[in-house]
Amino acid sequence: MDGSGEREQVDGACVTVHRVEFSIEWPPWTVAAYLIPGDEPILVDAGVPGETGEAELVDGLADHGYAPDDLAHLLLTHPHSDHLGQVPALREAGVTVYAARQTLDRLRRDEAALETGVRETARAVGLDEDTAEAQVDRALDSLRRNRRLLPPDEVDIGFAFGESVDVGSRSVTPLHTPGHQADHAAFALTLGDERVLFSGDVLVEPFRSAALNVGLDRGADDAVREYYRAYDALDGRPFDRVYPGHGPVFDTFDEVLDASRERLDEMVADVFEAVPENEAASAVAVTEARGKRLDPPAALLDTIGALGYLATSGRIVVDVTDGVRRYRRSGRD
Structure with missing residues (x-):
């Protein structure tokens, strides 16, 4: 289902939620934005940066009879570049931009504090000095x-979570809906007689996005616990699509949520x-024991988050020596 035929009935008029796809260089090879037509058209997320992304935005909107300056509002789920990429072009077109207040605060982060946090965490998980410096550069x-x-001070509306x-x-x-990203937002609204969710990366079929959360910063070991928190926040909500x-696009919300939680459970068990x-073994050694690569760091971040979750539940014990956290089983299954 590509989303091109999702229809809303309003006073007898038929409105279609359009999907605009952008190319990315990693599986699943595309990222989607969504256009909600109306008197003030809304775009959810903004695709990838660069000239190719801008061309895909223009062409994707044109496929449905729109241009960037026809849009009125832009809702952003989270601050990853494949969802923020065309914000500058859309701002230039006069679109009103909405982002979470917590996202804006994070974007104002002091660089020296981020550098210190990443370097400290990189050491704690067992990365060598050269790799740690590369991760600091990546984060900055x-x-x-x-x-x-x-630009956080140029966002038009900073919204609060849970408030309409x-x-x-x-x-x-x-x-x-944190876990994949600490300030991730999923947008719930009613279109016609359907209760819909624009889920960003928190709920995807047929896979689970990595528990990147804060990246390799202080708090990296909270990522899996935060992902479970996101699933709990979605649980029991009656979304039709x-x-x-x-x-x-899918209309099996409960089934996909259950399957996503099971995938997270399976990763924690692994x-x-x-x-x-x-x-005792460091997070790096545990990641390698899982047969996973350290770069890109998605699997390492999953591992760090799972170790934090397991330690909180008492299933593993943490020993700290010279700033490095090492983990061993506690004897509790």
């Missing part, structure tokens, strides 16, 4: 890039199995 580059794409916000004539409720940032029984 990411912060600077995201600030260029989404009027976006033109529509009432939208941003739900705090979900528009994700990747993968197909990490537990990789923790030694009689000796």
Whole structure:
């Protein structure tokens, strides 16, 4: 299902939620934005940066009879570059930009504090000095890039989680759904007689996005616990249709939520199995024992988050020596 035929009935008029796809260089190879037509058209997310992304935005909108300056509002799920990429072009076109207040605060982060946090965490998880410095550079580059794409002091409306916000004539409720990203928002609203969710990367079929959360910063070991928090925030909500940032549109909200939680459970179990029984191992060593690559760091961040979750539940024990956290099983299954 590509989203091109999702229809809303309003006073007898038929409105279509359009999907605009952008190319990315990693599986699943595309990222989606969504256009909600109306008197004040809304775009959810903004695709990838650069000239190719701008061309895909223009062409994707044109496929449905729109141009960037026809749009009135832009809702952003989270500050990753494949969802922020065309914010500058849309701001230039006069679109009103909405982002979470917590996202804006994070974008104002002091670079020296970020550098210290990443260097400290990199050491704690067992990365060597050269790799740690590369991760510091990666984090700083990411912060600077995201600030260029989404200057926090130039965002029109910073919304609070859980409080409805009027976006033109529509009432939208941003739900705090962390784990993949610490300030991730999923947008709940009613279109016609359907209760819909624009889920960004928190709920995708047929896979689970990595528990990146804060990246390799202080608090990296909270990522999996935060992901479970996101699933709990969604649980029991009656959505008829979900528009994700990747993968197909789906109308099986409960089934996909259950499957996503199971995938997270399976990853946590995999990490537990990789923790030694009689000796302690760093997060890097546990990631390698899982047969995962350290770069890109998605699998390492999953591992760090799972270890934090397992330690909180008492299933593993943490020993700290010379600033390095090492993990061993506690004897509790």
